[in-house]
Amino acid sequence: MWADKQRAIRVSQEELLCKNACGYYGNPAWQGFCSKCWRDRARPAGTPREETRPRSDGTLPTFSKFEEKKNIEKGRRINTVRRLFWGSPSPPKPQESSESRANVLKAYQNLEPGDFPSRCTAFLNTMEAYHDLPVQKQSDLVQDFYQSFAEYFSSFPEAQVTQIMEHVEKLIMTRLHKWVFCHDSCDDEQKDLALQRRIRSLNWVTPQMLGVPFPDKTVSVTGDPFLPAITAIIEMDAKRAPQDKLACVSKCSQHVFEALSRSNSEPANADDFLSSLVYVVLKANPPRLHSNMQYVIRFGLPHSLMAGESGYYFTNLSCAVAFIEKLDGPALNLSPEEFDGYMLGQRTPSALNRRQQVVSDTQNLLEELKGRQEKLDQGMDALNAQLQKWVQEVHSQLDETRSQFVLAQKEMTAQKEVSLSTQDDKEQSVVVLEDQHADTVTCLTWSKAMS
């Protein structure tokens, strides 16, 4: 009785409480743990509960051994899948997300080969799950994907395959851009900044130093003839797919050739083109240039990068960047001392000199204009005075003539009066003569009509 009681107490205290001593009651189905502690234990392994239950013998070492085995199995499965589909080494993977990745890969494996949209989606999901891999590995994955895709279409005509691959590249890389562009695992960002600083420190380089055929006379009229090219190369950073970035480089190159054709009647050769491209890059200082170029190299289609016109232009851009990075005095026909002077800003850059020249030219022009303006003003004043003088003259002449006229009028009236009085005298004499014969009435009316 006592023993029974004692045993009953012992069972309730030691067996029923959670093994983890968290204060809650345990359960034999959970190996003596409470539900919370059991879940905590089960989660890191990532193993489904149904599989562990039959093997549950309650001891911890066995459990961890099982967990280890599961992981090894999974690792093997991933390796196999990867070997089958990409033929590339499996990346080192963190344990905690291995299960989700395995599932993603499994889904990818089960797809029909002809099921392109799902294949792409599955690949994208895989890539997003692996986004913390070193960027070189990601590049390999993408390039292998391109290759397996292209192999599937190997029976198609080449032009069609190229087109298909371009679409696939655009689709994939537009999605992956945010994950893999300027990746944390490489020092692209530092290199971007270094290149940007380098280009900025070379802001004194003139087209003449680079030997760019530059139309001097049109500069002040139409501005920089390379401006469209500069705009195009800056636009490169805004594009997402490698082929769009390449298209920007091609567009920039076309503009360079157009600008060159304006100053040179012959078709441009590589020397002219490359020096112009160096000038364009120096002027533009394109944002994140190094990252953009690395991105295109890593994730672009090898076909468009290695061959064809776009490949040629991209190669030239790489050359231009390499040239800028290694630029020194002799390459610009400067002595090392002159070059250092320019770089340290001690020397007045000739670009500044040129600008000063332009400024003084403009000032001279303004002075001249001012002088001419003054002359014009003087001329206007003179003309004004002349005009006023003329007006006055006219007025005075007018007055004179008027006064003369008045005088003349006076004279005329006087003369009239004189003539009238003489007439009166005559009439009066007539009247006197007639008075003797006729009455004086007719004589009065006559004189009235006269006045």
Place this chain on the structure above:
Amino acid sequence: MAAGGAANSGKTYSFKVVLLGEGCVGKTSLVLRYCENKFNDKHITTLQASFLTKKLNITGKRVNLAIWDTAGQERFHALGPIYYRDSNGAILVYDITDEDSFQKVKNWVKELRKMLGNEICLCIVGKLSERLHMDTNISLRLVFVCSYAESVGAKHYHTSAKLNKGIEELFLDLCKRMMETAQAEERLKGNGASQSASSRRGVQIVDDEPQATPAGGCCSSG
């Protein structure tokens, strides 16, 4: 390498040919003469002579030729490797009357052989000015240059762009040699038929296998 791999038997061959030579030796007129059949003419259609293509049909096989002009000025010399990476052929141009330009060609040959081995087909082209007549002096020099070219596994030609002399032969010959090289490479690759992947990928597959096998062994034992 990439171009050679893309050209399967019976399909189109795509070759990249780089054009090397000092700035003043007349690379531009040579390639324009070939691709546009024009020399110093007003009817030139292209804005540029730095990247030109030509389609050929040699013994029933289509060949796409991409000719890359390279910047030949001394200050751009260090950029050479960027240009001639993955090229199948190189045309090295010099002026017969200019000893310096030939010295440059020698340097390039050394560099190309060092970087690309024997996979690249070399052509050394002596440009003949149209005013110049063949005298014994020049003939002697040509004999010397020919023997040099043979010693480095290259072929020597002398052309005049104005007279359109020897240019067609030069390119045709170069194409044939590049096709032979590509076919030999294909045969070599053909032994491992399953390895259709490009060589770049191939190296990494080898890397993977020893990694995978121990994982499998471990699993079956446990």
